[in-house]
Amino acid sequence: MTVVRVLEADRPRIVLAVDGVPLEARQGDTLLTALLVAGLDGVRTSEFGDGQRAGFCWMGACQDCWVLLEGRGVVRACTTLAEEGMRVTRR
């Protein structure tokens, strides 16, 4: 996955944990942006054995970017803003 920052990349840095590993993001990133810009190969594994998924619609409709967020439960990565110290688990 190759989501790249092309505009306004210079925002304050924040750090989250994804699967227990620190991941640097920028203030204003959604979880989907943060995970994909960091070069992860996807945000969840399809339950049906057809590989990784990395969202699709980016607008909260397709439900294909679910991640587990500590304290909140399952959330859509594309509609959840990344915050300092968030702990995210990919499933």
Added chain:
Amino acid sequence: MRVAVVGAGPAGVRAVEQLLRAGIEPAWIEEAPDGGGRIYQRPPPGFARSHRALYGADAKRAQALHATLDALKPRTDWRPETLVWNIRPRDGVLDVVTRGTRPGEIRFDALILCTGAMDRIVPVPGWTMPGVTTLGGAQIALKAQGAAIGARPVFVGTGPLLWLAALQYAKAGASPALVLDTTSFLTKLLATPGLLWNTPTFLRGLRYTAALRARGVTIAEDATPLAIEGEGKVAALRWRDSGWREHVAPCDAVALGWGLKPEAQLADLAGVPFRFDAAQHNWVPERDAAGRSPVPGVYLAGDGAGIGGAEVAEHAGARAALALLEDHGRSVDLALRGHLDGRLRTEARFRAALERAFPFPAHLARRMADATILCRCESVTAGELREAARLGAPEVNRAKALSRVGMGRCQGRVCGPPAAEVLSEALGIPVEQAGRLRGQPPVKPLPMPMVAP
């Protein structure tokens, strides 16, 4: 009178504006943290691009809408980050959840639904791979996140958004490797007379295409996407040109979209009947020209009531609010009402031409290979849906029960239209006879403690 407005995009903003003018303070419910809708979506706090940079030729409209939005919010019962997940029309209740955790009920005597739209998709082999998004998604990434879905993306589909998104990417430095339009130049040319109903928009479209060509972007018209290739991530799009020659376009991302479809699940739950609009090739909730649905007290405006675009949505939102006010015995500004009716009539002619210029390529969906994943939530293939047809499913809801197509988390938002094409082809019936997937509460998944009180 308790009025609720669902959605704070162009239609919702202009509806609320008219309600407040008449002294009615509605409950205003928006799923996102802020209003603006998709086309005028605002980036989260921390971004600082100007309206000009964000919305281009629509900057003035976006700015005006945002200014109105900000002025109206404090005068209403404003409920951001709130999902309406069910409507109980007989009780006049909206079931809501805020920030995914706090449940609630909102009571209403009248309701205006401004629920917007999403991309209409035709599955292409490989479309579930990381790196493939909707056209709308690609545009949101850039607009609201300053990010490109790839450094060298390919844009596939048809419609104004195809060209707009591609040009926005080119300007941002993520130049498209290819823009593939499934519509022929001739089809677009033949629609030209009707497109002149909105000359500025028409000319803007021509300018986008010319600008992409000037930047050296490869453009293919009347072309067919064959497969998105790659191992776990996008590496290329295989496609066929109008002369049936095959090509491979190396790329690192693909955006797909063939026009829009209404997000009309709430209208469905409110009991509004639907009709198949042949020109749009979409199921749309029934309403009159002013936005009245056949269900008393329920009004519809914007793309959720049938695709018209952002400009139409503003007019339709205001018009629906006037209809609501008149139906409840309030006097309205007749000059404004006449102006809005005139604009909506003109825009409808433009929209009809736009649909002719960028038709939904139903044949691509109908010819999907058996092995292609049709329903991405449940990983069900087109072949499995055809098997449901052989088992006797006469329409999509029965086919859903047999094949699980449309039974996943998105409730058929994505696969519904292509599934109806595949099924109708398998059964040898017109697509409208294949029906549409019924909406079910909750319209989006909820955490379990929410629904078990």
